[in-house]
Amino acid sequence: MPPSHPTSSLFALSREVLLEQLGTSEKGLTQEQAAKRLASDGPNTVRDEQGPAWFRRARDVVTNPLVELLAVLGTITFATGDMRAALMIAGMLLLGVVLRYIQEDRSLAAAKKLS
Numbered sequence: 802m803p804p805s806h807p808t809s810s811l812f813a814l815s816r817e818v819l820l821e822q823l824g825t826s827e828k829g830l831t832q833e834q835a836a837k838r839l840a841s842d843g844p845n846t847v848r849d850e851q852g853p854a855w856f857r858r859a860r861d862v863v864t865n866p867l868v869e870l871l872a873v874l875g876t877i878t879f880a881t882g883d884m885r886a887a888l889m890i891a892g893m894l895l896l897g898v899v900l901r902y903i904q905e906d907r908s909l910a911a912a913k914k915l916s
Contacts, residue, residue, distance in 0.1 A: 858905060858909075862898055862902045868897065871893060875890035
């Protein structure tokens with residue numbers, strides 16, 4: 802049985818106490834214990850995670866503080882009538898968002914290849 806409190810430090814426990822909390826021994830699980838745990842917990846495998854959907858990744862890219870700051874500055878610049886500066890800020894904003902999305906997409910693909 803796992804420790805009762807999630808923040809308890811397993812490293813601070815003695816070997817005997819740790820084995821007791823985990824419900825095992827120094828020799829490991831018996832066939833019967835292993836079968837019971839397999840039935841209750843399932844196989845000991847790594848989950849194949851799909852990763853976040855594209856719209857969640859896009860939302861995360863857009864909700865970046867730098868992007869939000871540029872959006873506010875662009876809005877203020879547009880409201881004051883400086884169209885050239887507002888277009889420059891909008892271009893920087895768009896370029897930053899697109900590049901970050903592409904970079905994160907490539908990073909996720911590379912990480913998936915490693916697993």
